[in-house]
Amino acid sequence: MSTCPPVAGRLRRLALCLVSAVLGAAGPAWAQAPAPPSKLALTGARIIPVAGDDIDDGTILIEDGLIVAVGREVSIPYDAMEVDCTGLVLMPGMIDPDSFRGLDIPNENIPVVPFLDVYDAIDPSRLYFEDALRSGITTVHVMQGPNCAISAVSRVVRPIGLSVGEMTIAPEVALKLVTSPRSGADRMEQMFRLRDAFARMRYDFDTLAETKYEEAQKKASKPVDVAPAEARRRGADLVRETDLGDPIRNLVRLSRGAIIPFFHAVTATDLRNAVRFAEEEKILDRAVFIVGTDAHRAIAELTRVRRPVVIGPALVERRVDPDTEEIVETFLPAVLHAAGIPFAIRPDPDGSLAERYLTYQAAVCVRGGVPRDEALRAITLRPAEMLGLADRLGSIEPGKRANIVALTGDPLDFSSWVEHAWIDGVHAYDRSRDHRLQRLLQAGSTGDDESGDDAPAAERTDGTAGAAPAPAAPAPGQRPGRRERIVE
Amino acid sequence: MIDTARRRPADARRPQWHRGAIAAVLVVLTAAPSMADESSLAVRARRIHTAAADGPAVFEPGVLIIRDGVIAAVGSDLSIPDDLPLLDLPDSVLIPGLVAASGFGAPHRGEESTGAAYRAVDAVDLYADATAWLGAGITTVHVGPGEHRLIAGRGAVVRLFGPPEQRLLLEEADLSVALGPGAWRPPDRVEFLVPPASDLAIQPPVPQRPGSRATQVATLKGAIERSLAGPGPDRVHDEALASAWRAGSPLRIRADEPADVHAAVAFLLASSRSGYVIGNSRVVRAADRLAEGGIPLVHPLEVHLNGAAPDLGTDTSVVDPDLRALAGLAHLTLAFAPPVDQPQRFRLAAAVAARSGLSAERILAAITRVPAEILGVGDRVGAIRAGMDADFVVLTDDPLQAVAHVQRTYVRGRLAWRAPVHDTLVVRAGTIWRGPGSVLHGGGVLIENGRIVEVGHRVAQPPGARVIDAGAGAFLAPGFIDARGHLGLRGDRRQVGPGLSLARLIGLGDRPEQRLAMAGVTTVHVTAYEPAAGGSQTAIVATGSAGRSARLVRAPGAVHFDLRSGDPLDAAAPLRTRLAEAKRYLDLWTKYENDLAEWTKKQAEGASAAKPADAPEPAEPVVRQETDPITGVWSGTMSGMPLPEPMSGRVSLRLTGASFEGRLIEPATDVEHRIVGTLEGDRISGRIEIETGGMGTPSFTGRLTGEDRMSGQIALMGISIAFEATRVEKTAAVRVLAPSRSRARDGRPQPPAVNDALEPLRAVLQGKAPLLVEVDGAVQIRQIVQTASDAGARLVLMGAAQAHVVADLLKEKNVGVILPPEAADAAGRARMESLGRLGIRAAFASGAEDGARNLRERLLAAVERGLSPERAMAAATMDAAALLGIEDRVGRIEPGLDADLVLYSDHPLEPASMVRRVLIKGEEVMP
Structure with a gap:
């Protein structure tokens, strides 16, 4: 595994800034088609707003990318573009709560890197973003993988846009703190790394605060006549974020509550360690725990702290009883629901076909005993809440961003598919214009799927991300490398 | 959970x-969070080893009172509070849960030579299923951060069961220090510059100390002093070390050589720290230094069970570490740790350590209380005394016995582990009477699946086996056999026809069976009260078992004749007739079996020539009707004094063997009746079973006056009526089918028709069952012995009042005698003496249903009359089994036999001896 040297990252960031400055004059690339209407009315559809009851034959009125009205009796302004969605089901765009797949390299090889930002590694041309859109995901929380004790600061993005800046919904959202053992580090070392990083952060901060206090006193021509501890206390308020050095800035912001700690804790023991650490460092009140199916063992711990968790893609724990060799299965979402723990579900873009779809994961939850509305929240509103974006995302309510997915049927019906998606009111996905998908479906229907001429879909080089992938020129001899990622 | x-x-x-x-x-x-399932219970066990430093070491029997997971009281004669559930383990031994002071926890992967901030507790899986350790009786372990660095971090003490908070006994139990080559030359440290910058050079790796024995203590001291002076670059480690040092955390020092021990003792004494040393086989040599300094030693035991070691080198201590040095140091605080490679063998390895001369008490303490004290949790675990947590182990035997194994493990009064249930049982008793002349003093019997597998002073105790320990005073003997009883007939005195198997009457064991079992009688030879003239089947049954079929020992048990009232000059005649019939029947079967064997052989040889397709269509099978002189419909007339005129009518008769049965056909009647008679030569005799209103039963005698003709008299109350009859139908009831072509399409021979009435006699002639004959006189005995001998049948006499007269013959022909209940007269005494003296096999019969309970009293009476107790025991067990031909199933305590065992408080022929427990086929009979 190689690391992107941060220096190079900076350079690239600069280059990207320049590029976007140049392009910015021309407007977003995905909107090079006619500019979207400022007013949009989606009518005649069954609406699942997630917040509130379902609405049959309802209308969603969108103005300047925001939802302004939802309901049966919505008067449509004369200048609004009306889209007849009769027969479709509209639900909030789904949110992937933790994905490293938008990154060119998912992990670092040094253990503590809170000074890095995934901004430098997000690749807008990743096919993942296109696939996400295809399956109804309109928001992605891009984090690094779990190979560091403390990884780079994360970012919430839309799966459309030419540059990272254009994609960004919220920058510097969360830090991933890993208590699970990883290659080359056991639990003891992981915990030590975390404690060590926070201890160093506090020491550096105290030193800075003391300096700040002394400077302030000097400026006011007052003597420094307090003990160093008191000086640090007084100086703490004088430290501005811009004063903080790279190594500690994000950690300080984390302890101040400006950045969300996402603990990666696969087993029950890791979860317990993570909870203890969050309590020690007093960062529990915003903490989110990414857990494995083993987490049900530590349900008492979770019940005590009542913090949200991210689960998936596996939802069932299978354990073989050592004595009887019986297979014992535990369905984690049901355990969490019974304990009243809010949870969000991660999809598995590389896994089996079904688990790529959050709707499928939600349906599995319902089958396992989770109420339908809770299962739907787990793929929409819950992740928005965890990311502190519930005021903007996660449901169809007036005032929220117009991230809406139109399905051909009930979202929990596996035979439903995504027909349209709107992101901030922009028609970001139209299945009939999804040329990659159309070609593959066509190839499947004619049985002509093995010849080379239907294989343009491997990698796009034009850098466009988004709604309607243009049919690329046939590349003779090129295998359809990603074909299986989108056919069913 | x-x-x-x-x-x-x-x-x-x-x-x-x-x-x-x-x-x-x-x-x-x-x-x-309520966790209201903290356990409260009372436990009663055979013995409790407390391992406590003061107070009794052993309570026998032991009672343990547990409230809310904590021991409230322990003693011998505590009354059990009414509100507590009682766990009664009368055969088990309790010890405290074992405490492993070393051997758990993987080394961390950090590079720092002095990394006090590594906490082993971070790596402990407090949700883990520790079945393997709990099954070995280990309930508390020390988890270390490793022994690969001078200061590896801080260890923890955890329990292996329960919710996480309960498992944590000490989160930061000690500061783990390692002296010796393992901690030398730690990896060089590379400092990454974060964030990296192009204008700053990457620093070369910095080597760490210690590099050798010379520098290890100095490095240790230096690290401590530096941390106390204030945090350095290794901020977290320094703070952790300083806080551990200031808090007086005990030092856990791993020592590799005696030199390291000396250094450790000197360091601890100089810095007046508490601490202990983890040793090895070499460190034992410096144990005296530890004893002098008052510093405890944790010695990891060694077992060598992993196959042959290729080369153990010249260090003899590797094979047999000399623990005698430790035994001599009475003041050394010694704890054992589990063998490094096989922690589950902790208890066994400790038991082996007894070779060194260490006392059993000290060894038990060294795996329970002492390690708990050394680790700083001695106030909570490691001993069974009031106030401690109820962590204990239920063993089948004393803890240092190799055969002992863990049955259950309790943590905080909750069942943490239980041995998988096996159908295996070990019964231990002070005396085991295996059979005549074979007594074992102090031993056990291993029972698997209802059979005895092993008998000896020390038998195997497979893990999971249940153990019944009856104590040194107990006497274990095979269950008694009632050689002739009527158990289960429930007073039904009807004759039982030859074709009816008594085995069909067997039900699930009920109260009478249970009473019999609890009287020590485990097997009964069930016979009809009165056998049919043609001989009745008997059955041999156990007096208790899991199921109906399991109760059956053998059917037919024997074929039973009563020949006491026959012709005194030819008592054996009916037997002879019957055996002759049986012989013909047997011959049919023998022929069939021979044919079949030949056919099978031919088939195997590939008799392609005899293709079934080539064979001609088989001819119509001819039914050979075998007629006898009686069977059929007889038409006759009765005439005589009370009858005004002759009456005519028809009866149907059927002959089976020597006896016949029949009923009136004309004039038709609804009155319940039966004609029963016997045929002897041409003479017939019998009776008409009919309700006559108190006038008695009509009987008849007569003779066959020619083919299909008979005449005779019917007698009732002194009145006699003559009758004459001719047989008008012969075929009615004669159904002996013998296919003329006894071959099917493929030439396979067809078996003869099964004759239920003759099947048991076939078994007799084949030697599978004995012939049981009731007879008294010496002359008759001779005749019968001769007849049986001629037919090749094994004979058992019943009654046989004059058996002692013909004792020589009986002995010669190996004929046994079943002794009926009898009066204590002179004849009985003489017979008993002679039988005893002459060595004729005899068995006792109750002739009763659950009255067989007095079998032991009858034995006592026989002993009083001169039978030796040993022969009396033999008569009730092995000899009875031999007579009945079931010596391969019951009668002794030997491998392969059914586990029908009775535990007495003393020798069963001591009048005061009581039956304590009874096992039938390994199942305990519950009174």
Whole structure:
């Protein structure tokens, strides 16, 4: 595994800034088609707003990318573009709560890197973003993988846009703190790394605060006549974020509550360690725990702290009883629901076909005993809440961003598919214009799927991300490398 | 906690999330913070080894009172509070849960030579299923951060069962220090510059100390002094070290050589720190230094069970570490740790350590109380005394016995582990009477699947085996055999026809069977009260068992004749007739079996020439009708004094063997009746069973006056009526089918028709069952012995009042005698003496149903009359089994036999001896 040297990252960031400055004059690339209407009315559809009851034959009125009205009796302004969605089901765009797949390299090889930002590694041309859109995901929380004790600061993005800046919904959202053992580090070392990083952060901060206090006193021509501890206390308020050095800035912001700690804790023991650490460092009140199916063992711990968790893609724990060799299965979402723990579900873009779809994961939850509305929240509103974006995302309510997915049927019906998606009111996905998908479906229907001429879909080089992938020129001899990622 | 989710049938292996959801809810409910399932119970056991430093070391019997997971009281004669459930383990031994002071925890991967901030507790899986260790009796372990660095970090002490908070005994139990080559030359440290910058050079790796024995203590001291002076670059480590040092955390020092021990002792004494040393076989040589300094030693035991070591080198201590040095140091605080490679053998390895001369008490303490004290949790675990946590282990035997194994493990009064249930049982007793002339003093019997597998002073105790320890005073003997009883007939005195198997009457054991079993009688030879003239079948049954079929020992048990009232000059005549019939029947079968064997052989040789297709169509099978002089419909007339005129009528008769049965056909009647008679030569005799209103039973005598003709008299109350009859139909009841072509299409020989009435006699002629004959006189005995001998049948006499007269013959022909209940007269005494003296096999019969309970009293009476107790025991057990031909099933305590065992408080022929427990086929009979 190689690391992107941060220096190079900076350079690239600069280059990207320049590029976007140049392009910015021309407007977003995905909107090079006619500019979207400022007013949009989606009518005649069954609406699942997630917040509130379902609405049959309802209308969603969108103005300047925001939802302004939802309901049966919505008067449509004369200048609004009306889209007849009769027969479709509209639900909030789904949110992937933790994905490293938008990154060119998912992990670092040094253990503590809170000074890095995934901004430098997000690749807008990743096919993942296109696939996400295809399956109804309109928001992605891009984090690094779990190979560091403390990884780079994360970012919430839309799966459309030419540059990272254009994609960004919220920058510097969360830090991933890993208590699970990883290659080359056991639990003891992981915990030590975390404690060590926070201890160093506090020491550096105290030193800075003391300096700040002394400077302030000097400026006011007052003597420094307090003990160093008191000086640090007084100086703490004088430290501005811009004063903080790279190594500690994000950690300080984390302890101040400006950045969300996402603990990666696969087993029950890791979860317990993570909870203890969050309590020690007093960062529990915003903490989110990414857990494995083993987490049900530590349900008492979770019940005590009542913090949200991210689960998936596996939802069932299978354990073989050592004595009887019986297979014992535990369905984690049901355990969490019974304990009243809010949870969000991660999809598995590389896994089996079904688990790529959050709707499928939600349906599995319902089958396992989770109420339908809770299962739907787990793929929409819950992740928005965890990311502190519930005021903007996660449901169809007036005032929220117009991230809406139109399905051909009930979202929990596996035979439903995504027909349209709107992101901030922009028609970001139209299945009939999804040329990659159309070609593959066509190839499947004619049985002509093995010849080379239907294989343009491997990698796009034009850098466009988004709604309607243009049919690329046939590349003779090129295998359809990603074909299986989108056919069913 | 997960147990609730675990109770799923093995076949339910497909995802069932509804169940999963229920399980999930249960998990949540059980994990609710209330945790109200802290256990309260009382335990009664054979022995409790307390391992406590003061107070009694052993309570026998022991009672343990546990409230809320804590021991409230322990003693010998505590009364059990009414509100507590009682766990009664009368055959088990309790010891404290074992404490492993070393051997758990993997080394951390950090590079720092002095990394005090590494906490082993971070790596402990407090949710783990520690079945393997709990099954070995280990309930508390020390988890270390490793022994690969000078200061590896801080260890923890955890329990292996319960919710996480309960498992944590000490989060930061000690400061783990390692002296010796293992901690030398730690990896060089590379400092990454974060964030990296192009204008700053990457620093070369910095080597760390210690590099050798010379620098290790200095490095240790230096690290401590530096940390106390204030945090350096290794901020977290320094703070952790300083706080551990200031808090007086004990030093856990791993020592590799005696030199390291000396250094450790000097360091601890100089810095006046508490601490202990983890040793090895070499360190034992410096144990005296530890004893002098008052510093405890944790010695990891060694077992060598992993196959042959290729080369053990010249260091003899590797094979047999000399623990005698430790035994001599009475003041050394010594704890054992589990063998490094096989921690589950902790108890066994400690038991082996007894070779060194260490006392059993000290060894038990060294695996329980002392390690707990050394680790700083001695106030909570390691001993069974009031106030301690109820962590204990239930063993089958004393802890230092190799055969002992863990049955259950309790943590905080909750069952943490239980041995898988096996159908294996070990019964131990002070005296085991295996059979005549074979007595074992102090031993056990291993029983598997209802059979005895092993008998000896020390028998195997497979893990999971149940153990019944009856104590040194107990006497174990095979169950008694009632050689002739009527158990289960429930007073039904009807004759039992030759074709009816008594085995059909056997039900599940009920109260009478239970009473009999609890009287020590485990096997009964059930016979009809009165046998049919043609001989009745008997059955041999156990007096208790799991199921109906399991109760049956053998059927037919014997074929039973009563020849006491026959022709005194030819008592054996009916027997002879019957045996002759049986012989013909047997011959049919023998022929069939020979044919079949030949046919099979031919088939095997590939008799392609005799293709079935080539064979001609078989001819119509001819039914050969075998007629006898009686069977058929007889038409006759009765005439005589009371009858005004002759009456005519028809009767149907059927001959079976020498006896016949029949009923009136004309004039038709609804009155219940039966004609029963016997045919001897041409003479017939019998009676008409009919309700006559108190006038008695009509009887008849007569003779066959020619083919199909008979005449005679019917007598009732002194009145006699003559009758004459001719047979008008012969075929009615004669159905002996003998296919003329006894071959099927493929030439396979067809078996003869089964004759239920003759089957038991076939078994007799084949030697599978004996012939049981009731007879008294010496002359008759001679005749019968001769007849049986001619037919090749094994004979058992019953009654045989004059048996002692013909004792020589009986002995010569190996004929046994079943002694009926009798009066204590002179004849009885003489017979008993002679039988005893002459060595004729004799058995005792109750002739009763559950009255057989007095069998032991009868033995006592026989002993009083001169039978030796040993012969009396033999008569009731092995000899009875031999007479009945079931010596391969019951009668002794030997491998392969059924585990029908009776535990007495003393020798069963001591009048005061009581039956304590009874096992039938390994199942305990519950009174």
